[in-house]
Amino acid sequence: MKIEFLGNKVKITGLSDFEPEKIFECGQCFRWNRQDDGTYIGVAYGFAACVRKEGQAIFISGDQNAFEAVWRSYFDLDRDYESIRGELNIGSYMRSATRFGAGLRILKQEPWEAMCSFLFSQCNNIARIKGIVQRFSEEFGDPFYFEGEKYYAFPRPERISRLTEKDLEPIRSGYRAKYVLSAARALTGGLLDFDAFSLMEPEQARQELIRLPGVGNKVADCILLYGLHKLDAFPVDVWMKRALAEHFEKDFDPASFGEHAGIAQQYIFYNIRENYKKAI
DNA sequence: AAACAGGCCTAAA
């Protein structure tokens, strides 16, 4: 991988497995939007960026500071997804799923943002989840400017912890509002501490999260995978259930994918979702 | 237009 700092943008070459469209539209994140010119603009860690790919070169806006502070780890750039794909090719279904999903990466999102996003996601569709997250950010996040446009940082838990369900009505998240409030209060009250998670065994981490109202197995695994970047976490939603039932043995244990089971999950999920979209 | 949505909670067997 070669990285060049060109003032207000970073140019990356010699990096495999980076397809913006797949990364941003595979359902792992809700704050990146496709522009008319095919680029993506999004917000993470209080920074905005524009991402585009031209040929084999990837451009991420921002200076060296932002790149090293945020984007390098956010996009998981130092991980070799090409060899991980090879590692996950157990059987013909996985071979085709990893080929189809080549270019995906698991973003390292802020844990609190991932927690809120996947609390909002339950019994919901992506269009609506994005709407809720956007209104949530615009109502309660700090504004800043990027390339002349106004954007909003994801709201801090301290701010949210002081709100009531009534205050959250404008974002129209329905019954999920109370879950986000109690999550914010768990964090600010010291009942939950994401910093402690790096030391925990996977199962213990999961149990910690499941204590919170509105967090079940699926949401907990999403927080672990997308927020805490625990790549062995394997969220199973209705789509994954279908895929597993169709293409794997009854008693198949996702843990047999090994330390990158969560990445396997993303290839499988992307595969079944995209094929379903095509079939409509 | 009415069913259904990337789940979770509670009550009941």
Added chain:
DNA sequence: TTTAGGCCTGTT
């Protein structure tokens, strides 16, 4: 331990 119904509100 497993199962059904309800939950807010929009999208399809």
